[in-house]
Amino acid sequence: MGALKGCIFQHQSHKSINSAGATPFRVHLPLRWKTQKRPQLAFRCSRGSRCVGHPTVRCAAAPPDTKEGTQDTREAPPKPAKVKIEGVQAVALTNTVTAMRGICNERLKVDVEYNLKRGTTDNSYLIKDGDALILIDVPDENFADAYVGALKDRVDLKSIRTLIITHLTPKRTASLKAFLSARGGQGLSIHLSNPALQLLRSTFGKEEEGADILSSVEVFAAKAGESLEVGRNGLLQLVPSPTPRWPDLLMAYMPSERLLFTSKMFSAHVSPVKAGEADGEATDRGGWECYQADWRNFFECMLAPVARQAAAALDRLDIVAAPAPSQAAPLEAVLSALRATQQALEATQTSTFGAQSMGSAGLGVGLVAAGICPMHGPVVKSSVAELVRQYREWIQAQVTASDRAQISVLYASAYGNTAALAQGISRGITKAGVGINTLNLETMSLDEVSKAVAESAGFVIGSPTLGGHMPTQVQTALGAILRDPKAKEMPCGVFGSFGWSGEAVDELEKRLKDAGFQQAFDPIRVKFKPTAKDMQIAEESGTDVAQRVLKKLRLKEKQTSKGASKAEKATETEQAVGRLVGALCAITAKDDDAESAMLASWISQASFDPPGLSVAVKKDRAAEALLSPGVKFIVNIMAEGHERPLMKQLLRSFKPGEDRFAGLDIERSELSGCAVLPDTAAYLECSVLDQMEAGDHWVVYAEVTDGRVKLEGAFSSVHHRKVGTTY
């Protein structure tokens, strides 16, 4: 072993790492793996000799603690589940624009962090340019074959002369490769942002075949304010819109059709297409009422952590929603109405959202959008005004929360597993009404990390275990935190994904503990990809750390104000609201291996036929995540005189992911698998149909699909209060 200088792995398999004996090695790895298709890992042996990289070198050394040929007991990472493709559908949006979308209607367990319960679509758009065509985007690699096939059936690939790429990832370069291999590069120009161009060159362009095809393509880095000509009189304006999450994001606006191609912005992971729907049939029926929860969820996962930058990107676009069409009106009708009103709009610069013209970068005037064409989910037609207005409100709420208190979420992640946990934690923090500053340590300087922590009221730090350690970037960030005396006063937490030993999280925990830091939740250690339960724990941990931060803030505020009780301080209105009563219930919900329960009295019957009810769920409740449309849950209605043990059980504080029913004699519903609690008056099986934001709560509307009376003759337990400011 001593003679071994190092080894290059051409294939990124854990088995090969194991057989080379990763344990005594120091791993120097490019954290940009996720942006590389087949990464080469440079190892350095524990004696410090630098690895001499050569792609044909193969490491033949046996690990020191196993005999050659003995079976390796370390676990290989689970294979990612294959996404089931429904097909690729072409839908004409106008006479010149057709949406081509790859459809997946099943629940995507592989992407549990995005809560993909209603499938998703991967959209691209074909624009008629005289006799030629412009293509906007190629889909994820899962759709590559079906997509190129569908495109070939529809058009002569050679007639596509321009390709605009609004966002590029390694998985999209795979589809690009399929497209270019089928078409050839001659006579094609590609427009993309500068960061996307760098990625294209460093991945696809490095492969022999890729470099060959690319050499015949004209590639342009898009500049702000740049326009491409479309047809005789039309234009397509390109708007680079970088955010920290998507530094390469590019949007495009087509004034002649008033269509805005927004890439990831205004996307939703939901499939608006029913199975078996043919080309041209889909109309993306419905708008805000159908997809609001999906748009919101996408925003919370992807944009809430970078709200300030998202605000800047939105300002740059300065979208002015066109007057909303009636739901059934075809887009064409709206467009002609728009043509008549646009001049007036441009002259006054008054937006539909009030006098909020925010000054666009590079485009001069507000963009009148009759349709928003995103990368995922439905084309936004009837809900442009609503969606844009809500985006502004969500962003504003996030910025306001950050102004009050902010938590830094610091992480590095080579394969996205630790990143997924960071996402879950961030969601939990947002739910509690605290701002977040998410920092991918791979791309941040030490100064930026120190500044972010100094401006925060709490922090969480996450790391994968690689070669028995945390990567250098995490080590460095941890060093900066340990040196900051103010950081020691902050609620904090650690998390990370690992394969077999998981030293990184242990080390993070130990070093913070030894230095006297207060960790708000138990370390989150997840083997490879997080399950639904792991994500639940991550989310609840995020809420825990945020609530600690808020508690500290409230304590500070209390010290500066004279302390009277809530009831004494209540206004007459608040006392009057407190006269509203409800039945005392316990909601039990289950989603895959994640489960939760909560005490609830804000439940009312809301429909006779079919029977339906509404439940108000506080936004920072753990169970909130399990009450999204499509989910089943049970309302256990407590019986007068029997409520105490259940209340005692459910009102104690639980650790993230802790079993809420330990010690209770519960039964399981055959219909939903949810817990049926003992000694209740009755229970109702419910299915969530809709969700509406209502102040600091979500109002969930659910259909009652079944029910049982358990204690014949028992009265329901009623919850009385003094004021309307608490339950």
Ligand SMILES: Cc1cc2nc3c(=O)[nH]c(=O)nc-3n(C[C@H](O)[C@H](O)[C@H](O)COP(=O)(O)O)c2cc1C
């Ligand atoms: C080169 C390499 C070395 C690794 N070394 C370890 C290790 O020493 N111990 C361990 O528990 N897991 C190890 N793993 C497994 C990773 O920790 C695991 O894949 C984890 O899910 C990565 O998290 P991420 O997706 O956030 O990067 C290693 C993986 C690779 C590719």
